[in-house]
Amino acid sequence: MPRFSGIATMFRLPTAESSEGVDVGIIGVPLDIGTSNRTGTRYGPRQIRSESVLIRPYGMATGAAPFDSFQVADLGDVAINPYNLAASIALIENHYRDLLTQPLKPISLGGDHTITLPILRAIAKKHGTVALIHVDAHADVNDTMFGEKITHGTIFRRAIEEGLVEPGKMFQIGLRATGYAADDFDWARDKGVTVVTAEECWYKSLAPLMDSIRSNIGAEQPTYLSFDIDGLDPSVAPGTGTPEPAGLMTSQGLEIIRGCFGLNLVGADLVEVSPPYDTTGNTALMAANLVFEMLCSLPGCLRR
Numbered sequence: 288m289p290r291f292s293g294i295a296t297m298f299r300l301p302t303a304e305s306s307e308g309v310d311v312g313i314i315g316v317p318l319d320i321g322t323s324n325r326t327g328t329r330y331g332p333r334q335i336r337s338e339s340v341l342i343r344p345y346g347m348a349t350g351a352a353p354f355d356s357f358q359v360a361d362l363g364d365v366a367i368n369p370y371n372l373a374a375s376i377a378l379i380e381n382h383y384r385d386l387l388t389q390p391l392k393p394i395s396l397g398g399d400h401t402i403t404l405p406i407l408r409a410i411a412k413k414h415g416t417v418a419l420i421h422v423d424a425h426a427d428v429n430d431t432m433f434g435e436k437i438t439h440g441t442i443f444r445r446a447i448e449e450g451l452v453e454p455g456k457m458f459q460i461g462l463r464a465t466g467y468a469a470d471d472f473d474w475a476r477d478k479g480v481t482v483v484t485a486e487e488c489w490y491k492s493l494a495p496l497m498d499s500i501r502s503n504i505g506a507e508q509p510t511y512l513s514f515d516i517d518g519l520d521p522s523v524a525p526g527t528g529t530p531e532p533a534g535l536m537t538s539q540g541l542e543i544i545r546g547c548f549g550l551n552l553v554g555a556d557l558v559e560v561s562p563p564y565d566t567t568g569n570t571a572l573m574a575a576n577l578v579f580e581m582l583c584s585l586p587g588c589l590r591r
């Protein structure tokens with residue numbers, strides 16, 4: 288079958304109705320009512336799936352063979368309520384709690400970043416407090432936005448407050464640009480989070496950073512990876528709601544994800560792709576490739 292033919296499931300994988308017998312499930316969360324600026328991430332899962340048909344089964348640089356290693360299925364989308372964010376948050380958490388009754392690792396397609404909070408709630412219920420690698424232009428640790436406690440810009444403050452994430456094993460990479468106050472990144476730092484700004488990443492390989500993150504977290508600690516596509520530079524990923532200049536190069540994004548191999552990754556997400564602002568489809572294509580790399584970095588992935 289030519290790559291552009293047939294039903295566009297993620298990586299042209301089989302779909303599955305339940306998580307039984309599935310090692311890794313791809314789940315779409317088409318939510319964009321948590322965004323503060325441009326909308327459109329409700330179309331993210333479909334567009335990422337559509338662009339993912341180009342991706343082939345083997346990683347040529349890493350030798351990774353995720354589809355020889357795991358049963359991977361496209362588990363479809365969470366049925367969110369497009370009129371009610373709070374209801375959607377509960378729907379997402381319940382959906383993941385059901386999925387996680389099986390020994391499954393979820394890789395989620397956003398959707399805006401708000402989806403990570405209910406996913407982390409379900410993950411923490413199963414695995415306890417997790418370590419977190421968070422790639423983003425933004426810290427997402429505001430207390431409130433327009434008086435709301437749950438938005439795409441507040442989720443990691445909630446995650447720390449709720450004990451879903453261990454701040455001493457939390458790493459925010461790629462933060463930059465303008466803030467509401469000059470000390471915006473300090474709330475997390477004061478809790479013990481490691482903040483690595485984009486400027487600290489410029490012109491560098493991030494492999495040494497990931498070496499030190501792996502030795503800090505260790506091989507056993509359940510760890511979650513949350514990748515906001517706006518962590519990448521808008522020249523490679525313009526199709527997003529809150530783009531910021533001078534972000535990570537694609538190669539640095541790959542180094543971060545590849546550098547997670549050796550950690551006990553229990554799940555990951557790729558969020559904030561907004562197809563209406565993605566005029567070439569390249570943002571969704573980058574996202575699909577990053578999701579492939581996430582599969583390759585799961586513990587037990589075979590390498591040649």
Ligand code: MN
Binds near residue numbers: 423439
């Ligand atoms: Mn974010």
Ligand code: MN
Binds near residue numbers: 425
């Ligand atoms: Mn962001």
